[in-house]
Amino acid sequence: MTTRFELDALYIEEGERSSALAARVIAGLPAGVAVRYVADGRVAARPAAGAADPFGAGKRRMIILRRRSPFVMACPAGSSEFACCGYLIAALASNCPMDCGYCFLQEYLADNPGFQIYANYADLFGELDRIGRNAPARAIRVGTGELADSLAFDRLTGISRDLVDYFARREGLLLEFKTKTDEIENLLAIDPRGRTLVSWTLSPARVFTTTEHRTAPPVARIAAACRVLEAGYKVAFHLDPIIAYEGAARDYLALLDDLFDAIDPGRIAFISMGGLRMTPGLRGAARRRFPRDPMLVGEEVMAPDGRMRAFTPLRVGLYEKLRERIKLADANLAAYLCMESPSVHRRVFGAAPPAPHALGARLAGS
Amino acid sequence: MNAERTEAAAIDAAIDAWAAERRLPEAYRARWHALGEGDRAALYNVASALRLRTGQFAAAFDLIEELAVRAGVPPATILAGGEIRRILDGIGSAPGRARELLEALRAMRFPRLKVAAERIAAAVAALGLPAEIRVVLPRELGSDEVRVEISAHGGAQLERLIAAIAGHRAGLGKIAEMVGGAHSDDDEI
Numbered sequence A: 001m002t003t004r005f006e007l008d009a010l011y012i013e014e015g016e017r018s019s020a021l022a023a024r025v026i027a028g029l030p031a032g033v034a035v036r037y038v039a040d041g042r043v044a045a046r047p048a049a050g051a052a053d054p055f056g057a058g059k060r061r062m063i064i065l066r067r068r069s070p071f072v073m074a075c076p077a078g079s080s081e082f083a084c085c086g087y088l089i090a091a092l093a094s095n096c097p098m099d100c101g102y103c104f105l106q107e108y109l110a111d112n113p114g115f116q117i118y119a120n121y122a123d124l125f126g127e128l129d130r131i132g133r134n135a136p137a138r139a140i141r142v143g144t145g146e147l148a149d150s151l152a153f154d155r156l157t158g159i160s161r162d163l164v165d166y167f168a169r170r171e172g173l174l175l176e177f178k179t180k181t182d183e184i185e186n187l188l189a190i191d192p193r194g195r196t197l198v199s200w201t202l203s204p205a206r207v208f209t210t211t212e213h214r215t216a217p218p219v220a221r222i223a224a225a226c227r228v229l230e231a232g233y234k235v236a237f238h239l240d241p242i243i244a245y246e247g248a249a250r251d252y253l254a255l256l257d258d259l260f261d262a263i264d265p266g267r268i269a270f271i272s273m274g275g276l277r278m279t280p281g282l283r284g285a286a287r288r289r290f291p292r293d294p295m296l297v298g299e300e301v302m303a304p305d306g307r308m309r310a311f312t313p314l315r316v317g318l319y320e321k322l323r324e325r326i327k328l329a330d331a332n333l334a335a336y337l338c339m340e341s342p343s344v345h346r347r348v349f350g351a352a353p354p355a356p357h358a359l360g361a362r363l364a365g366s
Numbered sequence B: 001m002n003a004e005r006t007e008a009a010a011i012d013a014a015i016d017a018w019a020a021e022r023r024l025p026e027a028y029r030a031r032w033h034a035l036g037e038g039d040r041a042a043l044y045n046v047a048s049a050l051r052l053r054t055g056q057f058a059a060a061f062d063l064i065e066e067l068a069v070r071a072g073v074p075p076a077t078i079l080a081g082g083e084i085r086r087i088l089d090g091i092g093s094a095p096g097r098a099r100e101l102l103e104a105l106r107a108m109r110f111p112r113l114k115v116a117a118e119r120i121a122a123a124v125a126a127l128g129l130p131a132e133i134r135v136v137l138p139r140e141l142g143s144d145e146v147r148v149e150i151s152a153h154g155g156a157q158l159e160r161l162i163a164a165i166a167g168h169r170a171g172l173g174k175i176a177e178m179v180g181g182a183h184s185d186d187d188e189i
């Protein structure tokens, strides 16, 4: 495992003091990390007063607390305007110990940056049972990597084992982990029975070096994918965000070549692509935190959706090149665009995007 | 050593005076002071030589900083580049050169956008459409929407212009394809 995260302190909500999660985390906690008990973990998640970088400080403060609202949420990218893969999100954690310069959490969690993990995560299973009962014929795909990385600190929390075990026993449900780590040891110890997909976000080495702080190197991510594939998991990859710096096409194509050299494209469930997109607020926050990051000062302009994206011919040209390479590797390998308009989807793939539910069903059934 | 310190103090004082006179927002003044000494001075020279207005200074400062980050060089190196030097040493009016500076910085900041926009503009011009037909490209090529506007006075003129558009169907289609990303030059990607 190449990722080594740092913690300043562990906060545990009084009510979760005797939870299984708290016991596991305390048992594995590195020496010297202070453990504090608090009445309400949400208070500990607020930005630290006086910190030069409250968001960064929040990442080093792990908080074990009870989630008060439902775990299952609809994908925020899912709207009639965007052709994405439409799946459910299970919010098991909030924030992440890694620190990517472009991460949308910098804006989304600015008022709530503590790295929170929910002790009552098993309540998710009841919610999913209910959803399954209400829609018995539908394949349901559940992702855990939206407000956090799915596997970061899994060596401490061990949550993945319970999740994989639950999904392994349910027909018509697919669990999707999304990660930039290589923390897969827990996964290797359990049989997913084909119902868990692990997806990695991949970036060229140049983006990893300048922008994806404390993540596993891209080669380590691909190596981890090889290992979970052999252990019975489905694997998928996200080229997202694709950053259109000069020379990006060459680097992303080389990245795809490395991927296809390591993994038979026929065994990859899908590849999603999405260009870098930042609201002006996110861009401002990211530039303040990473003023020397060259990836944050590319040729992004304001798009009609209020996000800054690489200007259209540049972005679409990149998508087309990557789509070509994917098709060349395996014409049947599913590829999708995330958060792009139907017209961009048509241009890149020559067809309108499939309905989100169709995509979800295909992936859940694949 | 003392002379250097005196010079730095003089530049800082000049920056503060300039900032006060132009009512420069504090955030920009603080960022200016946070630059290295050579960068502070280079930026001051530009601001005073071209008598930049506050908004122009803020825009130029942002562009220079972003160019410097992308190239991994100090801001003074960006300001020492051939094109910028030519403008600074030019003989035109200060306001004219200030505008030229901003245009040049913007072109440097968005080089591939400039090439793509020029390529598409040239393709539009090559169609030779009547002056009453306007092809409106999306701002900064931020979307793939192309609008074609007709200004007509009377039915006969309108019919003639619609026929002209129909006659350029293929050419206009190609423009829309270019805006949407087709025919991108490899060196733009």
Ligand code: SF4
Pocket (backbone or CB within 6 Å): A095, A096, A097, A098, A099, A100, A102, A103, A104, A105, A147, A148, A149, A180, A215
């Ligand atoms: S790994 Fe994902 S969640 Fe974590 S900082 Fe990077 S982009 Fe954000």
